[in-house]
Amino acid sequence: MPVKFPDFRPRRDTFPEKLWTRCPSCSEQLFNKALEKSLRVCPSCGHHFRVSSAERLAHLLDPGTFEERDPGLSSQDPLGFVDQKPYPDRLAAARLATGLTDAAVWGFGLIEDHRVAILVMDFGFMGGSMGAVVGEKVARAAEGALAARVPLVIVSASGGARMQEGTLALMQLAKTMAALERLRAAGVPYVSVMSDPTTGGVFASYAAMGDVNLAEPNALIGFAGARVGAGTIGQELPPGFQRAEFLFRHGFVDRVVARADLRRELAALLRYLAPGAAEAGRG
Numbered sequence: 001m002p003v004k005f006p007d008f009r010p011r012r013d014t015f016p017e018k019l020w021t022r023c024p025s026c027s028e029q030l031f032n033k034a035l036e037k038s039l040r041v042c043p044s045c046g047h048h049f050r051v052s053s054a055e056r057l058a059h060l061l062d063p064g065t066f067e068e069r070d071p072g073l074s075s076q077d078p079l080g081f082v083d084q085k086p087y088p089d090r091l092a093a094a095r096l097a098t099g100l101t102d103a104a105v106w107g108f109g110l111i112e113d114h115r116v117a118i119l120v121m122d123f124g125f126m127g128g129s130m131g132a133v134v135g136e137k138v139a140r141a142a143e144g145a146l147a148a149r150v151p152l153v154i155v156s157a158s159g160g161a162r163m164q165e166g167t168l169a170l171m172q173l174a175k176t177m178a179a180l181e182r183l184r185a186a187g188v189p190y191v192s193v194m195s196d197p198t199t200g201g202v203f204a205s206y207a208a209m210g211d212v213n214l215a216e217p218n219a220l221i222g223f224a225g226a227r228v229g230a231g232t233i234g235q236e237l238p239p240g241f242q243r244a245e246f247l248f249r250h251g252f253v254d255r256v257v258a259r260a261d262l263r264r265e266l267a268a269l270l271r272y273l274a275p276g277a278a279e280a281g282r283g
């Protein structure tokens, strides 16, 4: 007669939420609570994990100061686009996974008492791709900054234009640039922060156009992928090509700033670029 062993397996539904994350850079197992505390930067090697738009806002803004604008804007499917899946299905899945309506969130808030218009992108929503909604929100953030005469801060995290919206996505490059040009003409400062990754049409438009361009350590930043670049020029690319530090050495990026210093760095820039903004923030 077979011996029946008692069942020691813990019940799946009593498992705690995922507790550990393995660092892809140094392979260290990191306790998720500790990772949250370190702003999702690996304490042993400094690897910067990607963060959601909500986490980014929490890292940068004074607590409780964010006032979101245009939260309801959502993409249509004007081309009836289908790749492996219909575009509306991809949108629905991304909405469910992130709780967002699209890949960017914008509004007003305070950074160490400096009032800013801020837009943050979310890579978790279809790779942070820019379609009509992201482009429209960038344009509205620039217009909002202009109307309120407060600096604009944009934190990018994007693979580029959203192919499911075709030419309508590419049109956003021109639209966002036109809005930023009006901001520039009025002398309202714009600080761009490029996080991993900032590529394609987002890099080729607003992300690289800050009065000051900051980047997070080791962020992938560039237009076409490295393989396309190497194929086009028929040469091997130098080591570290399209990483934040390489771009800093070659003058595309003004400063590489670790996430833990980003809020303080932005506040210092705002003090310098828009000295009146702190009073406006308090008023």
Ligand SMILES: [Zn+2]
Pocket (backbone or CB within 6 Å): 023, 024, 025, 026, 027, 028, 042, 043, 044, 045, 046, 047
């Ligand atoms: Zn690590």
